[in-house]
Amino acid sequence: MLVSIKWLGRHVDLEGLSPEQICEDLTLSTCEVEGLEPFAPHMASVRVGEVLSRERHPDADKLSLCRVAVGDAEPLQIVCGAPNVDAGQKVAVAVVGTVLPGNFKIKKSKIRGVESRGMICSVRELELGDEHDGIWVLPPDSQVGSSVAEALELEDWVIEIDNKSLTHRPDLWGVRGIAAELGAIYDRPLKPLDLSLPEVGSDAAFDVRIETPACSRYMGLVLDNVAAGPSPIWMRHLLLAVGQRPIDGLVDLSNFVMLDLGQPNHVFDLAEVPGGVVVREASEPCSFTTLDGEERALQSGDLLVCSAEQPVALAGIMGGLDSRVGETGSRRLLEVATFHPATVRRTSSRLGLRTDSSARFEKHLDPTLPAKALAHFAHLLGEWQPDVSLPAAISDCGDWTDPAMEIELSGDHVRRALGVDLADGEIRSILERLGLACSSGTGTWNVAIPSARATKDLTLSQDLVEEVGRIHRYGNVPEASLVADVVPPPSDARRNLVRRVQDRLAGAGQMHEVMSYSFQSDDLLETLGWTAKPHVEVVNPVAAGMSRVRRAVLPSLLGLLAEGRRQSNDLRIFEVGKAYVPNPDAVDGQPIERHEVALAWAMPCASPDAAFDDSRLLHLRGMLQDLFVHLELEAPIWTLDEQAPSWAHPARALVARVGDSEPPLVRLAELHPEVAVALGLEGELACDVALAEISLDQVLGAPQAASAYRPIPRFPGVKLDVAVLASEETLAGDVQALIEKAGKGLVRDLELFDLYRGENLGQGRKSLAYHLQLQSDKRTLSDKDCAKFLDRLERGLRESGAELRRS
Amino acid sequence: MTDLEQILSEARAKVAAATEAESLRAVDREYLGKEGVVAGLLAAIPTLEPTERRAAGQGANEVKTAVLAAIEERKAELAKEALSAQLSGEGFDPTLPGVAQRRGSLHPITQVTRELEDLFTSMGYSVLDGPEVELDHYNFEALNIPSDHPARDSQDTFFCDPEGHLVMRTHTSPVQVRAMEQLKPPFRAVAPGKVFRQETTDASHEHTFHQMEGLVVGKDISVGHLIGAMKTLLRGIFGRDLDVRLRPGYFPFVEPGFELDARCPFCEKGCSVCKRTTWIELLPCGLVHPNVLRMGGIDPDEWSGFAFGLGLSRLVMLRYGIDDVRHLLGGDLRFLEQF
Numbered sequence A: 001m002l003v004s005i006k007w008l009g010r011h012v013d014l015e016g017l018s019p020e021q022i023c024e025d026l027t028l029s030t031c032e033v034e035g036l037e038p039f040a041p042h043m044a045s046v047r048v049g050e051v052l053s054r055e056r057h058p059d060a061d062k063l064s065l066c067r068v069a070v071g072d073a074e075p076l077q078i079v080c081g082a083p084n085v086d087a088g089q090k091v092a093v094a095v096v097g098t099v100l101p102g103n104f105k106i107k108k109s110k111i112r113g114v115e116s117r118g119m120i121c122s123v124r125e126l127e128l129g130d131e132h133d134g135i136w137v138l139p140p141d142s143q144v145g146s147s148v149a150e151a152l153e154l155e156d157w158v159i160e161i162d163n164k165s166l167t168h169r170p171d172l173w174g175v176r177g178i179a180a181e182l183g184a185i186y187d188r189p190l191k192p193l194d195l196s197l198p199e200v201g202s203d204a205a206f207d208v209r210i211e212t213p214a215c216s217r218y219m220g221l222v223l224d225n226v227a228a229g230p231s232p233i234w235m236r237h238l239l240l241a242v243g244q245r246p247i248d249g250l251v252d253l254s255n256f257v258m259l260d261l262g263q264p265n266h267v268f269d270l271a272e273v274p275g276g277v278v279v280r281e282a283s284e285p286c287s288f289t290t291l292d293g294e295e296r297a298l299q300s301g302d303l304l305v306c307s308a309e310q311p312v313a314l315a316g317i318m319g320g321l322d323s324r325v326g327e328t329g330s331r332r333l334l335e336v337a338t339f340h341p342a343t344v345r346r347t348s349s350r351l352g353l354r355t356d357s358s359a360r361f362e363k364h365l366d367p368t369l370p371a372k373a374l375a376h377f378a379h380l381l382g383e384w385q386p387d388v389s390l391p392a393a394i395s396d397c398g399d400w401t402d403p404a405m406e407i408e409l410s411g412d413h414v415r416r417a418l419g420v421d422l423a424d425g426e427i428r429s430i431l432e433r434l435g436l437a438c439s440s441g442t443g444t445w446n447v448a449i450p451s452a453r454a455t456k457d458l459t460l461s462q463d464l465v466e467e468v469g470r471i472h473r474y475g476n477v478p479e480a481s482l483v484a485d486v487v488p489p490p491s492d493a494r495r496n497l498v499r500r501v502q503d504r505l506a507g508a509g510q511m512h513e514v515m516s517y518s519f520q521s522d523d524l525l526e527t528l529g530w531t532a533k534p535h536v537e538v539v540n541p542v543a544a545g546m547s548r549v550r551r552a553v554l555p556s557l558l559g560l561l562a563e564g565r566r567q568s569n570d571l572r573i574f575e576v577g578k579a580y581v582p583n584p585d586a587v588d589g590q591p592i593e594r595h596e597v598a599l600a601w602a603m604p605c606a607s608p609d610a611a612f613d614d615s616r617l618l619h620l621r622g623m624l625q626d627l628f629v630h631l632e633l634e635a636p637i638w639t640l641d642e643q644a645p646s647w648a649h650p651a652r653a654l655v656a657r658v659g660d661s662e663p664p665l666v667r668l669a670e671l672h673p674e675v676a677v678a679l680g681l682e683g684e685l686a687c688d689v690a691l692a693e694i695s696l697d698q699v700l701g702a703p704q705a706a707s708a709y710r711p712i713p714r715f716p717g718v719k720l721d722v723a724v725l726a727s728e729e730t731l732a733g734d735v736q737a738l739i740e741k742a743g744k745g746l747v748r749d750l751e752l753f754d755l756y757r758g759e760n761l762g763q764g765r766k767s768l769a770y771h772l773q774l775q776s777d778k779r780t781l782s783d784k785d786c787a788k789f790l791d792r793l794e795r796g797l798r799e800s801g802a803e804l805r806r807s
Numbered sequence B: 001m002t003d004l005e006q007i008l009s010e011a012r013a014k015v016a017a018a019t020e021a022e023s024l025r026a027v028d029r030e031y032l033g034k035e036g037v038v039a040g041l042l043a044a045i046p047t048l049e050p051t052e053r054r055a056a057g058q059g060a061n062e063v064k065t066a067v068l069a070a071i072e073e074r075k076a077e078l079a080k081e082a083l084s085a086q087l088s089g090e091g092f093d094p095t096l097p098g099v100a101q102r103r104g105s106l107h108p109i110t111q112v113t114r115e116l117e118d119l120f121t122s123m124g125y126s127v128l129d130g131p132e133v134e135l136d137h138y139n140f141e142a143l144n145i146p147s148d149h150p151a152r153d154s155q156d157t158f159f160c161d162p163e164g165h166l167v168m169r170t171h172t173s174p175v176q177v178r179a180m181e182q183l184k185p186p187f188r189a190v191a192p193g194k195v196f197r198q199e200t201t202d203a204s205h206e207h208t209f210h211q212m213e214g215l216v217v218g219k220d221i222s223v224g225h226l227i228g229a230m231k232t233l234l235r236g237i238f239g240r241d242l243d244v245r246l247r248p249g250y251f252p253f254v255e256p257g258f259e260l261d262a263r264c265p266f267c268e269k270g271c272s273v274c275k276r277t278t279w280i281e282l283l284p285c286g287l288v289h290p291n292v293l294r295m296g297g298i299d300p301d302e303w304s305g306f307a308f309g310l311g312l313s314r315l316v317m318l319r320y321g322i323d324d325v326r327h328l329l330g331g332d333l334r335f336l337e338q339f
């Protein structure tokens, strides 16, 4: 909202206060100031000139050659194209060097061979209105040579206030309300304003019927003998200053009253509402064309002002196109009403039609305000057009009550809540300055809340604490320390777990943590064939195809793979996040929340003869196993994933479980080759991708295997390597079991270090080589023990169709 | 020169000529070995006249001792030479880089969140969590923002059903009432997390960002306490005292409500970060509205509290000088690797 300081000055004396000071004080006591700009700054260098003579341009019929005095020793010769320029006029002269709006710089020039040193301006060229059918002729008493801004008292500053910071203050949606705030801040009284109802004639009041509870008051005033024509110049300039284009005298006046007092109002041509008006709700969907020419689809419940035949205004929002104030008759109806905030808000939100009027109504306007606004309108109109008459009694209908009330407040409450030692007298004085009268009494008073502040804003004693605090200034509140028994907050298992996981993955795992959006694109989900799965969906997404809330974190990483691979040949990323699965059984409708970690590791594909441990899957599995050891979890059981998700290679997918947990602790898999292609991981970007998702919820519930001390072996162990030749079908896990069996409890640190296939081994054969250590707690092992172990192993393997490779 | 002197002098010359351990060992073998010169001298003794044997024995032993000493001396010399050769800088390029190590990283939001969590837990705050897909009740109703309240406009809500029963939470404030339901006063809690606003994104606007809610409920909590807590918070974040100012701000769930500005840490006379005002709008805060306490099952006549909502994403951007908020959730490796 824009507020002119000059306009404020109509209501409170701001003498001696700089615009900056006023902004600072509003900021600290009242609302958020977003900017401060001078009004029409270009006007400072536009001067009042007097046209001394006017001759026809020697070479152009439509141009005049003027000699114009602008207060300098010599008059200026200026070529002017306006038909209305004439000798003796006072005019606005943009002298050489002036920059007019639109960065239009005035230079010395030659027009059709004749020198011209400046420009005689029209109103529109100065952006002071729309008139452009000739130059602007100034009042005859304007002082030649002075700036037009000074001569016409145009100098002004405009404050921009953040509307959001006024949401709770309907009273500040009018200039007088803000002036009252400044009055309280500076302890200066508001200037008196005559708001008594005007004298009216004896005709019967205009017929108004209210057929809805959504209109609590409707006042109507018949205006007769209204003349067309522009509004007074001072009013137009104030409107311009706050960004309102002057349109038509009565519309300007209506706007001015709304901006001045915060009460929207509307002027109808009386001919449009011949039989009176009815305020009612639309009973069925219909269409209505508003003043701006847009056809609006109305629903039942939308609030309408209607003539006998048809709707004439969308109540509190905008008038109808057909009822625009015409220049046909001289009889008008002024409407000043109080409409129901939520009803106006609903309609205006739905139609996307936010107007100065609807913005005010939805803030809960004071129902006593219409009478004041009506009076203000009538007095201003009377000053401007003394011939206007008010033939009929004022219509005033509606079922409204004055919201003014009292709130009990104690000085102790204020001091306790603010934490500041203010005397009762100081508190009372601040309240009084704000127009909040306090009853007499010590310690506790009844504070009278006037209707303007009582609709929504001040309802509790806490609200009064704020009033005192903001005028006293929060900067004057001393800093205090919280005092309480020192008790360590309960430790948060999930948060601790997340930290340990993040640290391990980013540390030992050398992974980068990413955070991504909770929305997953339809394209991505389509790739996974997930669009049919139930998702939480927003009805108003930022973009089409971005409505689904993720039901798993992992796909979020898939979307990053192609770009990540372009950046790095060893891409390791993880995300800790939440996922949501709709839950039709939930009473409150809330989805199931899942806490997950998703991991992705991508590297260029290994060559066909690469070692077995070049597999990303096995590396990621190793990282996960390390993570579980780090988290001191009982070792989970790894099995093939029978229900591999669609991002997983169906035959290269594993799950790790403790017990029969569902979902599993971990799903681990290679990326499905088709999905890889769909993600753009082909050609140069083709790569070996391992993916995993950890269910933090499962990890939290998994049994712990806390690290425990084992005595350091007292006897030396024997280190040896064994190689096993086995058929391709033989599982590494089975070979490992055979080795452990042969070791009779002596095998330690068993580690597969080579997996080899080669022609020398024969078709369908493979060799598995292990490091291991034989170790006893009771004695030093001898070569004989070793030999016995190998013999047992050899027998065991042979029974299983494998063999020990003796080197 | 006697034969012995001759032998000794030759031996010394050979010792001196030895330039490495191996040639020294050869000299050792030649003179002191089982079949060496000295052994030869000793072996010849029985062939001598008895009167000469003693002197010859002595002489041979003297040769042995002297050769041994010479060898030891030379050995020490060689060791010293070898050490000093080892210690020379020759062949060493002090500018060769360290062998590159891969490193992982924690997201900057994680890092700043942890810092704040640690700061708050050290002051007795619990760290709480709340759902991102939230009930209208917690996101609005219980926070004193009934439907049709104009304050809903500024929230740009993502609705998860046509009735607006379920929403993407627009702030971390819903955790306030959840905390009240869960904890017994007095308590202190913070709740970091993701929040969502339906708005067009650009360098300074994101539809998804991070906040941290704070809530303190106790006896006679005042604006003074709020100011004190916020100053402590800023000291923790910026590592020094920053001037702050509270100015009125309207949020339906607090009364009175404030905007807390901190003096811009980057300039003295105004810069682009503070939009030339020298103040940075840091967080909305206020005393908890009695209606909200009541919604959380807490008697406002007995208890009071303050709450604040810290913009974590904004703080991360301030901390690291990040100029585009979209980097935070963009997943670009070139961004992540910097932290």
Ligand SMILES: [Zn+2]
Binding pocket: B264, B265, B266, B267, B268, B269, B270, B271, B272, B273, B274, B275, B276, B278, B279
């Ligand atoms: Zn700055």
